[in-house]
Amino acid sequence: MLKTKRTIIFGLLLFLAVSLNAQQSRVTAAYTFLQQGKLDSAKATIDVAILHPETQSDGQAWYVRGFIYKTIYNQSEKSNKQSSSRIEGLISFKKSLTIDTTQENVTENIKNIKYLATTLYNDAAASLDTIDYKIAVNNFDIFREYYLLVDPSAENFKQKEIDFANAMATVYTRIYEADRNGKTDFLNYAKASYNKALSFDPNNINANYNMGILYYNQAVNLINQSDYDLDIVALNDVQDNSINLFKQSLPFMEKAYALDPNKKETLLGLSGIYFSLNEKEKSNEFKQKLEQIGK
């Protein structure tokens, strides 16, 4: 009886040892497939390994997985702005980073995360148009998440946020301008994006000027779209609403002017706002400044 029990325990230990070894062998095999350029086999093998309890907490296994997915991305998905392999690579390097804290692994994981995150940033920028803008937003969000994970005090990151928010606002504005009646949501998205840029830098000239223009053009559009049949009472309401929008435009445009008094577009905008608020003297002041600059 005792002999049987000993045999069972020995058998179990042997099974565990073999099993553990088998999982490590899977990682090694995946690496070998990678070296041989058999990326499908490498992927299939490492995906099994990281699911097994023995290796699912092995930082090295996750590192190898990250490398395999990064290689797949580099070799066959580089033109795909929504590459899933790139995301899997990032997930794997991040997991490895949290499990294996030896200096060498940390350094390698950080380098790889920075590399893949940078490609996301590039693809976000390349998607800044009226068709792929959602890809741009998504890629920039992932870029931010991973880049700040490995470099929380990244130099100039704030500037990247400002530039991206301004660029997105421009895209939203383009969509709105193409269909002012049908795409009114995009006007709000544009305002939200400029507000985001301003939350990082209240003195950003571009965001201040364009925010002012959004309100300004909205006010002008409100009047220009009115029907000639509008009765005087309804016309008064339209005027009230447009005046309110011109007044919202004013502080942004004045800020843009304070930051750069020689920008022609700002002078034109201020002249227009005051003209629309029926403050003709102030409107003429800015008109004259504009003419002086033009000379």
Place this chain on the structure above:
Amino acid sequence: MHSSKKYGLQFDLCIEKVMKKLLFIFVSVMILSSWMVVLPDQSEEANAKIKTIYIYNFTKYIEWPASYKEGNFVVGVLGTNTPLVTELNKMASSKTVGTQKFEIKSVSTPADCAKCHIVYILSDNSSQLNGVLGKLKGKSALIVTDKSGLATKGSGINFFVDGNKQKIELNRSNIEKYKLKVASTLVDMAVQVK
């Protein structure tokens, strides 16, 4: 604990670091160039639209004598305001006064106003009000002005600004003296001046 060296999977730092820097610079340029400078819409046009809507409303609430209901309905603008004339012409292309078509005329002297149903004297030409009044004696025309106080000096309707808003003041007797009938609705919507 294994290290990344075990599998020889080390990042090619030199090449990719340089590449990354170049990409960041390139992409930053791309993002910056995707900004655009949006120019303000024309505020003069919006102001012209407001005044045009008012003028079209005047034709709905004021009645001209039967002898004035033939031919074109002539609106004369005394002075120069291109956005206003453009806007009035836009309105004229789609609206009528009863069966009468609109005709928008830019006029430069009071003598040119004699055949107008509405004469709009722009603020810069306000000094010509008396001349216009003289030329329109015995006629049926609505005189519209654009300068404070002119509703007490002969014009029927005067545009003025109150709280940033374009409003009208109306002198009923100045309108009726030209044999025009003004609806009480319009009187109620205007600031009355005597």
